[in-house]
Amino acid sequence: KIFGDLLKYGSMWRVGANQTTEVTFFNDVMIGGTEVKAGRYGLFAEVNADEWEFIVHKAIQSWGTANFDNEDVVVKVKAKTEKTPETLEALSMTFVKKDDKNLHLVVGWENTMARLPITMK
Numbered sequence: 001k002i003f004g005d006l007l008k009y010g011s012m013w014r015v016g017a018n019q020t021t022e023v024t025f026f027n028d029v030m031i032g033g034t035e036v037k038a039g040r041y042g043l044f045a046e047v048n049a050d051e052w053e054f055i056v057h058k059a060i061q062s063w064g065t066a067n068f069d070n071e072d073v074v075v076k077v078k079a080k081t082e083k084t085p086e087t088l089e090a091l092s093m094t095f096v097k098k099d100d101k102n103l104h105l106v107v108g109w110e111n112t113m114a115r116l117p118i119t120m121k
Contacts, residue, residue, distance in 0.1 A: 002110040003081075007047050012055075012065045015043045015107060016091065020062045023105070030119040031056060032077035041074060045107070045114070052107075052114040053078050079114040087111055 007013050015021040020042040029036050036056060044055040044065065058072040091109045098104060104115040 003047055003112050004049060009048050011047060012068060013045050013047050014062075014064050015045050015054075015093075018063065020044070020057075020060060020064070021093075022060045023056070028121045030121060031075050031116070034075040035121070036074055044068065049081070051078050051080050054114070054116045077116060079116060081112050081114050084108050084111050084113050088113075 003009070022040055023043050024040045025036060025038050027038050040060050042057040042060045042062060044057055046053040046055070054077045056074045056076075057068070058074060059067050059069065062068070088108050088110060091107075093105065093107050096104045096106050096115075098117075101120045103118050103120070105118060106113055106115050108114075
């Protein structure tokens, strides 16, 4: 059991293992109504049973959450959790295109997934 057990509800997660997961945007994007400039960012999430709060962060060279500092937060976005169509044995992430301007970063593991909406500028 991953969520609620290995990853305790209410805890900060580096959305991966060991080093913080990095996401790179080659163009400016909008996330949660906030402009995010092209560049490299760390991805964190506070996990709860019914929703996660994704956190896009400036500190990409970090090991876990030890270097997490609210000063480096670019944007926080809450996302409802969903049941995965099938059990995911390993942490999985994919971008899903919604239309010409919008996509979701879908993060899933075990039987739970959440979507981070991203709008291309």
